Amino acid sequence: MADTQTGQGYWIMKSEPSCYSIDDLKRDKKTMWDGVRNYQVRNMMRDQMQAGDLALFYHSSTKEVGVVGVMEIVGKAYPDPTQFDPKSDHPDPTSDPKSPRWLCVDVAFKQKFPQVVSLELLKESKPLQQLQILKRGNRLSVTPVTKNEFECILKMAV
DNA sequence: GCCAACGTTGGC
DNA sequence: GCCAACGTTGGC
Numbered sequence: 001m002a003d004t005q006t007g008q009g010y011w012i013m014k015s016e017p018s019c020y021s022i023d024d025l026k027r028d029k030k031t032m033w034d035g036v037r038n039y040q041v042r043n044m045m046r047d048q049m050q051a052g053d054l055a056l057f058y059h060s061s062t063k064e065v066g067v068v069g070v071m072e073i074v075g076k077a078y079p080d081p082t083q084f085d086p087k088s089d090h091p092d093p094t095s096d097p098k099s100p101r102w103l104c105v106d107v108a109f110k111q112k113f114p115q116v117v118s119l120e121l122l123k124e125s126k127p128l129q130q131l132q133i134l135k136r137g138n139r140l141s142v143t144p145v146t147k148n149e150f151e152c153i154l155k156m157a158v
Numbered sequence: 159g160c161c162a163a164c165g166t167t168g169g170c
Numbered sequence: 171g172c173c174a175a176c177g178t179t180g181g182c
Binding site for chain 2: 171172173174175176177178179180181182
């Protein structure tokens with residue numbers, strides 16, 4: 001979500017660490033955030049995400065669920081090449097290469113938190129009650145957060 | 159355009 | 171591995 005003063009956008013982006021973790025990103029320094037196959041998420045990436053935006057890296061479906069670090073959106077969203085790769089995890093044979101359906105974005109490692117800001121802690125935090133990832137049934141892998149929410153989570157990480 | 163069936167997500 | 175919740179698909 002873009003801050004009205006600065007235009008700076010803030011996000012939470014989920015990944016299962018068994019698939020791709022904060023340590024993988026730390027090692028790679030930069031990666032292509034691919035595999036998004038949800039229209040809402042695609043539209044946010046296409047319409048709202050900007051280079052320089054900051055994103056919290058969230059580990060889902062693991063022993064320690066929660067926010068584990070920070071990354072930066074490097075550039076604008078562009079067609080996700082894995083949709084055309086039959087050997088990828090999420091090929092989409094119905095997507096037309098002349099008008100690609102799915103987008104991805106490049107992200108760069110910023111920091112890994114010394115400890116996980118657990119889902120439990122997020123739930124307990126008063127200022128974070130509006131977080132979309134805390135809402136029942138939320139399944140979006142990318143969700144906007146406000147500057148305040150972002151900074152609140154950063155403080156919880158130390 | 160409705161809606162049942164199905165597949166996926168993600169916390170536990 | 172269970173299951174609630176949600177998105178997508180496809181028959182009508």
